[in-house]
Amino acid sequence: MWPTLNALAALAIVPLSAAFNNPPGVDIWCGKAYRASNTSFNPEGWFEEPSHSPTPLLNLKVRPRMSIYLSNDADASLLVDTGVSHSVGDPLPFTAGIDYSAHDLHLTIEISDPKGRPVSSIQNHTLSLDTLNNKIPISLHELPAQLQPYTVTMHATLTPINTSTKPTTFTRTTELYHLPRRTDGGSATRIDNLYGGLAYQTSHEETWTSIFPYTYYAQWTLYWNTSPSTLETFTEEGYNVIHIVPTGALSSTPFPWETLSPYLDLADSHSLKLQWDLQWDPTNQTTALDHIAKMHTHPSLLLWYLADEPDGKGAQPLSAPHEAYTLLKTLDPYHPVSLALNCANFHYREYAAGADIIISDVYPVATNTSWCSVYGTPCNATYGCCGCDDCEGRFEDIAVRLDTFKAFDEVVGWEKVHWGAPQAFGEESFWTRLPTAAEEVVMDVLSVNHGALGVVMWDFPTSAEISAVTRGLARVLTDEDVTRFLVGVGRRRVSVGGGVERVDAAVWVDDNAKKALVSVVNLNYEATGKVDVQIEGGWTVGRIEKVLWGAVRWEVGDGRLKVDGLHGLDVSMLIVEVVSK
Numbered sequence: 001m002w003p004t005l006n007a008l009a010a011l012a013i014v015p016l017s018a019a020f021n022n023p024p025g026v027d028i029w030c031g032k033a034y035r036a037s038n039t040s041f042n043p044e045g046w047f048e049e050p051s052h053s054p055t056p057l058l059n060l061k062v063r064p065r066m067s068i069y070l071s072n073d074a075d076a077s078l079l080v081d082t083g084v085s086h087s088v089g090d091p092l093p094f095t096a097g098i099d100y101s102a103h104d105l106h107l108t109i110e111i112s113d114p115k116g117r118p119v120s121s122i123q124n125h126t127l128s129l130d131t132l133n134n135k136i137p138i139s140l141h142e143l144p145a146q147l148q149p150y151t152v153t154m155h156a157t158l159t160p161i162n163t164s165t166k167p168t169t170f171t172r173t174t175e176l177y178h179l180p181r182r183t184d185g186g187s188a189t190r191i192d193n194l195y196g197g198l199a200y201q202t203s204h205e206e207t208w209t210s211i212f213p214y215t216y217y218a219q220w221t222l223y224w225n226t227s228p229s230t231l232e233t234f235t236e237e238g239y240n241v242i243h244i245v246p247t248g249a250l251s252s253t254p255f256p257w258e259t260l261s262p263y264l265d266l267a268d269s270h271s272l273k274l275q276w277d278l279q280w281d282p283t284n285q286t287t288a289l290d291h292i293a294k295m296h297t298h299p300s301l302l303l304w305y306l307a308d309e310p311d312g313k314g315a316q317p318l319s320a321p322h323e324a325y326t327l328l329k330t331l332d333p334y335h336p337v338s339l340a341l342n343c344a345n346f347h348y349r350e351y352a353a354g355a356d357i358i359i360s361d362v363y364p365v366a367t368n369t370s371w372c373s374v375y376g377t378p379c380n381a382t383y384g385c386c387g388c389d390d391c392e393g394r395f396e397d398i399a400v401r402l403d404t405f406k407a408f409d410e411v412v413g414w415e416k417v418h419w420g421a422p423q424a425f426g427e428e429s430f431w432t433r434l435p436t437a438a439e440e441v442v443m444d445v446l447s448v449n450h451g452a453l454g455v456v457m458w459d460f461p462t463s464a465e466i467s468a469v470t471r472g473l474a475r476v477l478t479d480e481d482v483t484r485f486l487v488g489v490g491r492r493r494v495s496v497g498g499g500v501e502r503v504d505a506a507v508w509v510d511d512n513a514k515k516a517l518v519s520v521v522n523l524n525y526e527a528t529g530k531v532d533v534q535i536e537g538g539w540t541v542g543r544i545e546k547v548l549w550g551a552v553r554w555e556v557g558d559g560r561l562k563v564d565g566l567h568g569l570d571v572s573m574l575i576v577e578v579v580s581k
Contacts, residue, residue, distance in 0.1 A: 021045070021314065029312050029385040030343035036376050040383035045347040047408050050087040056100075057089030058082065058129070060170050062109075062154045063415055065135065067191040067336065067356065068177040071145035072206060076178075077135045078109070078152065079193060084130040088411055092158070093165045100129040105156040109136070111176065114148040129158075133194055140178055147333055149175035177333055186297035188334040191356060196417045196453045197487020198336070200273065202299045211273065212453065212483045213302070214474050215241040216424065216460035221248030223461050228262040234460075235270045237467075238474030241302060242267065243275040243456055253287060257294065264298060273302035275338065275456065278328075289331075296332045303335050303357065304328060309342040311351045312389075318347055321354025340421060344390035344401060348408050352416060358405060361421035361458060362388060362398045365443070366433045369393040374429055387430030395442055395523045398422070399504065402450040419454035420447030424462040424470070434462065437469035438569040444473060445549075445571050446521050449506035453487060476548050476573060485510065485517035485575075493536040494518075500528040503566065507535050509578060515545065516578045520552075522566040533561040535578065542577040549573040 021044060022028040027035055031043025061081040069076050084092065084100050094100075109122040120142040127134050143150055152174045159167045182188055182203035189200045190208070199208035216239065224230055224244055234242065244263075249256055267274060276295050278288050295301055306324060310316060325337055338357035341348070352358050369391045371377075372384050379386035391397040402418055409416045422443035426434035435443065444455050455477070457470065476482060485508040494505045502523040509516040518541075520533060535541065540559025547554075550572035554561045561576070 028314050030346045030389045031314060032383050032385065034372070034375055034377060034383070034385035042382060043346065046345050047348050047411075050411060053086050053091070055086075056092045056094050056098075057085045057087070058092050058156075058158075058170055059085040059089035059413075060105075060154075060156055060172050061413060062152065062172045063174045063193050064152075064176045065193055067193060068179055068188065068333065069140060069190075070179055070188060070201065071140075071181045073140060076138050076140050076176075078138060078154075078174075078176075080107070080127060080134045080136060080154070081132045082127050082129050082134070082156070083132060088413065090170055093160050093168055103129045103158065103161060105129060105158050105170075107136075108155045108157075109138075110153045110155075111138070111143065112151045112153070113146075114150075116151075119143060119150070127156075138176075143176070143178045145178050145180040147179060149177045149333070152176050179333060182334065184297045185299055186334065187299050187301055189302050189336055191336055191415075191417055192487065193415050195487055195490055196451070197483075198302070198417075198453070199487075200302060210483055210487045211240060211302070212477055212486045213241040213273070213275070213419070214455050214477045215239045215243060215275075216457045216462070216470075217243045217245050217421070218460040219245040219247045220250045222459075224263065225249060225259075228266055231263050231266045231272065232270065235272045237471045238478060239272075240474075240478045241273045241275055241454075241456075243277060243305065245459070246277055246279060255287060255290060264300070267300040268298070272300060274298065274300045275303055275305050276301055277305045277308075279305075279308060292328065292331050296334070301335060304332070304337045305339065306337050306354055307339040309340055309361070310354075311346050311348075312342040318350040321351050325354040336417075338419070341405075342389060344404070346389075348405065349412055352405075352408075352412075355416075357417045357419055357454070359419045359421050359454075359456060360398075360401045360405065360452075362391065362401045363423035363425075363431065363458075364388050364391050364393050364395060364397040365423050365431065365435045365439055366426055367391075367393055367430045372430065395439075395446055396502075398443055398446050399450045402447065402452060406451060417453050418451055419456060420444070420452035422447060422455065422457050424457040424466050425459055435466065437465045438571075440466050441469055441473060441549075441571050442521055442523065442569050444470070444477075445519055445573065446504055446523070448477070448486065449504050449519050449521060451491065473549065479548075481575070482517065482548065482573075492539075495534045495536060496520075497532040497534065497560075498528075498530040500531055500566075503528060503531055505533050507533075509535065509537070509539055514542075514578055514580075516541075516576050517548075518561060518572075518574050518576055520561075520566075520570075520572045522568065522570040524566075525568045527568055528566045531563050531566055532557075534559070538581045539578045540581060542579045544574055544576050546575045547572075548575065 026038045065077040104126050107125040111120040154172050157169045187202045199210045336356040339355040340359040369386050372386045377384045494507045496503045504521045552572045
């Protein structure tokens with residue numbers, strides 16, 4: 001099952017180059033000069049937003065519901081969007097303002113093997129215009145399990161009503177993985193492209209287990225190297241994933257596998273999953289290939305971590321992330337790939353092409369985002385480094401970053417999952433102090449409210465205050481009842497009433513169970529006045545079933561959650577029963 005490394009090693013050759021946009025001798029971060037001895041220049045790399053199109057556009061998309069299917073999976077499906085836009089897509093033969101719902105797209109879907117030979121097809125499937133996440137079942141019986149992906153080609157034909165316009169056909173393609181079930185002791189992890197959550201399965205299991213990762217980055221020299229018992233302690237505190245940062249002895253060549261083996265054995269026996277840090281370096285491809293060869297069959301492997309802030313360093317060619325990602329997916333199609341991005345808007349398309357999961361590390365607490373005391377320079381869109389790129393030093397920086405990256409994804413037209421990397425450190429370089437426990441919870445839950453499907457804090461060990469509060473939050477966010485909301489249903493809109501500002505809320509509604517997870521975060525350090533939270537989309541709150549987090553005494557009135565006021569940095573998470581209007 002495992003491709004020979006010798007046959008694939010040639011794919012790992014990435015051309016080396018110096019930082020790609022800075023003048024000789026000028027250090028950069030996010031493309032910007034940041035030393036007082038250097039002057040500002042245009043870093044370029046800003047994401048290009050599409051212009052408004054007066055002609056309606058068809059934003060047609062197709063992708064598999066799950067990023068991978070295994071040979072023991074009984075069902076599979078495709079997700080198809082037929083959205084109408086004025087910024088992204090192909091021109092429709094309409095004028096603005098017509099009733100799109102009266103027009104249908106007639107689909108023909110062909111599935112072919114890696115040699116281009118047709119193996120399956122779906123004919124005469126019809127969808128209305130301007131709809132999202134339409135599920136189209138596909139049969140896996142016609143698709144023999146293999147390591148290479150199948151190619152799915154969808155032709156969508158539109159015949160306008162009551163016009164003389166000829167039919168228009170639009171074409172989209174995607175890849176579909178139907179992989180052999182693991183028999184080598186390894187695991188498989190898949191992404192749900194509808195909701196963005198992860199699920200895993202080992203070679204000894206028949207079913208998929210959903211997971212919401214909640215953990216820390218932990219440097220080897222600061223924590224893990226003390227004793228293998230540190231891993232047991234970490235697990236007992238409620239974290240379900242580990243990310244060992246390979247510092248100190250783990251940065252040695254050759255890699256000291258014998259030192260790490262007891263930890264890997266314990267991870268397996270304690271059901272602790274691994275985000276495995278490859279720290280992809282084109283100058284040291286042999287080490288990365290060695291890691292992949294040794295770890296791809298480990299039952300605790302959840303996903304790969306390809307690069308840490310490559311957009312900040314700017315030390316590799318822009319093609320490097322995607323080339324490394326392509327190689328890694330060829331070597332191991334069973335696991336998704338993540339990387340962390342530090343910059344607000346610097347070659348996002350090129351860097352995000354290197355991963356399935358984008359981790360945003362936004363650190364807004366106790367830092368001056370306009371003046372850098374480390375280098376004695378201002379920070380702005382074209383100059384300086386203040387530790388939080390293009391930030392305002394507010395909690396909202398986290399929400400803005402996640403929302404912005406999701407908007408970029410929509411323009412590119414791809415599916416990316418987003419995680420948060422909240423700040424759990426301080427008293428160093430740009431940050432004058434550590435966050436308080438309350439600030440940590442605000443950052444973590446705010447990330448979740450804005451679509452983070454995993455949280456990996458930087459870094460561990462942290463303060464006793466933060467450790468204590470994240471231990472408690474870990475047991476909430478990793479609980480099965482909460483996970484099924486976060487990864488199993490979509491977030492919905494909520495409105496926050498009462499005239500208060502900077503109160504952030506999100507809700508996940510289970511239509512079948514008629515229950516919802518509600519999360520409310522007060523971003524103010526001061527108390528607020530009255531607050532009410534209303535679920536949009538035809539649902540009202542019936543009663544509060546369970547308070548998961550927080551001391552706020554919510555009440556139900558007029559189908560809403562209500563409270564006379566919130567204390568500064570209050571965070572509430574609760575499960576409620578909901579009633580359809």
